[in-house]
Amino acid sequence: MVGLIGRLTGFGSAAAALRRARQLTERGQRAAAFPLLAKAARAGNAEAEYLVGRAYLEAAGVPPSPPEAARWLEKSAARGYVAAQSLLGALYLHGVSGVAAEAAQSGSALFAAAGGGAVQPDFDKAAYWARRAAEGGSADGQALLAYILTSGPESLRDLPAAEEWYRKSAAANSPQGQLGYAMALLRPDRTPQEQAEGAVQLARAADSGLGTAQYLLGVLTMFGQGVPKDAARAADLYRQAAEKGVRSAQARYGLALLEGQGVERDLQEAESWLRRAGLAGDPEAAALVGDLYSRGGELPPNHTEAAVWFRRAAEAGHKTAARALGMLHLTGAGVPRDPTEAARWFRVSAEAGDTQARHDLATLVLQGKAEADDAVRTREWFEQSATAGDLVAAYNYGICLAEGVGVARDDAQAAHWLRRAAEGVVNAQYWYGRMLAEGRGVEQNVEEGRAWIMRAASIGMVDAQVALAEMMVNGRGGPRDHPAALALFQKAAEHGHVGAMFALGAMFGGGHEVPWDRPAAQKWFRAAAERGHAHAQMMLGRYLARGLAGTTDAAEARAWLERAAAQGLTEAQGDLAALPPVAPPPPVEADAPAQSAMAR
Secondary structure, three states: OHHHHHHHHHHOOHHHHHHHHHHHHHOOOHHHHHHHHHHHHHOOOHHHHHHHHHHHHHOOOOOOOHHHHHHHHHHHHHOOOHHHHHHHHHHHHOOOOOOOHHHHHHOOOOOOOOOOOOOOOOHHHHHHHHHHHHHOOOHHHHHHHHHHHHHOOHHHOOHHHHHHHHHHHHHOOOHHHHHHHHHHHOOOOOOHHHHHHHHHHHHHHHHOOOHHHHHHHHHHHHHOOOOOOOHHHHHHHHHHHHHOOOHHHHHHHHHHHHHOOOOOOOHHHHHHHHHHHHHOOOHHHHHHHHHHHHHOOOOOOOHHHHHHHHHHHHHOOOHHHHHHHHHHHHHOOOOOOOHHHHHHHHHHHHHOOOHHHHHHHHHHHHOOOOOHHHHHHHHHHHHHHHHOOOHHHHHHHHHHHHHOOOOOOOHHHHHHHHHHHOOOOHHHHHHHHHHHHHOOOOOOOHHHHHHHHHHHHHHOOHHHHHHHHHHHHHOOOOOOOHHHHHHHHHHHHHOOOHHHHHHHHHHHOOOOOOOOOHHHHHHHHHHHHHOOOHHHHHHHHHHHHHOOOOOOOHHHHHHHHHHHHHOOOOHHHHHHHHOOOOOOOOOOOOOHHHHHHHHO
16 A cells, blocks of 8 residues: 555656656557656646657657647657757748647647648748757757758758858767768868768768768768779668658669679669659659660560650650650550650650650651641741751751741752751751752752762661662663662661662562562562562562463452552552453262262
């Protein structure tokens, strides 16, 4: 009985209740500790008020309640308890407090739900409480105040004062203070000695387990800035920070695994970390996941999955991902084939500065598959860049002028810009050569035109090879040279040029200064016919009908001639009329199938 009375008497004092609450908390009995904390807090004990606020904030032995947390922290902070002042400042900064004691008591809390997600930061109150904590000697409060003075509203910013508070916090071994002081010292305008000290402070923060510091130290270590360059150490720092949920570290570690930088290459693990970073909002990581699935290789290609990740990255402003998504819509890989949607994403990418997307959009404009405004927009882009000296833009601007894209057609200006671009752009050499040969926008000069086309052909441009071969066949702008033309047609055909395939069939078929080879001719006519070339379909039909390559097949001949005629080639109608009529099938008696089955 005496012991019981003693315990009850002890619990009667706030200090004793607080001591007992601490003991229970150390044993993990937070639910049992909370009533004791509340008792001490109601008695006006500042530390207990702080701990009650923490309990409501962290759901430690009591259901979470940000308004109640703020109410008790306000009480403790007002009594001068610096830990409460520091935490209250952090809550105001993150927009999850904002509740004055009297507001909470009257039930007019600012929280829409636990956590207060809709509440905006209150920088003025955050700065007030952070300053009180900082001046009271709280290292965390000093770091918090420095952060507000660095990154808060312009009216509150004071960089020299922020650096001094970070220095004091770092000297008191606050990891956040060490991180902030390191960032101040690592600015490019600081001396080498200051930057070296910044690296030391960053390492101290990283050693304490601060994820952001580990990530930033990893970046320095990867590039050898202020610390020894060590890819393996950098990758390990990225991993540590990534495991703490630092998004940028997850992206960097995923990239390290993807490329084998400082760690063994592992595409599966790389995809996992990049996916986490992408889901957390990192557009570069999302784009890399999309690229992994679109290109295939060690991971099986999945264009549908790639489209999902490219879209996520594109919607976050990643210009390369926007272009990649446009290409998927253009080809119908993993998404419905939709040139209009492709043009939309090319437009997004182009407006973000992707030069290749501008070219892709211009191609759709020329094909009539983009919006009317896109013609003017692409022409303006190319004109601006061309005027600034970009030769590729000069070529594209010349094409716009030659084709009347976004501007009135002007052959003379087109020739001017194509001539300028021809000094370094293969396509421009081909186009300018054609304009010279045709006398379009310039005085006709077939010889010079052939020379420009030859330059483009020698570099491997397929259209230029075909154009030069045609000039060699008929002797335009230079000597006839059928063997050389045949070689050029073969090069172009090997790269899929359908016109070159037809030309090979014609040359091997006779009448040219190369040996006849009608089986080879039929082979090339067939290659072009299968790709939709109407004249090749007609010629293949003739070869099969007449057995010119050694084999006659009237049925297949008719099929190819009909396909040619369906494309509007009237000559094929005459060939069809010359074919022997198709014999009607013999009549079949009603019981013939049954009799035949019985005979078998």
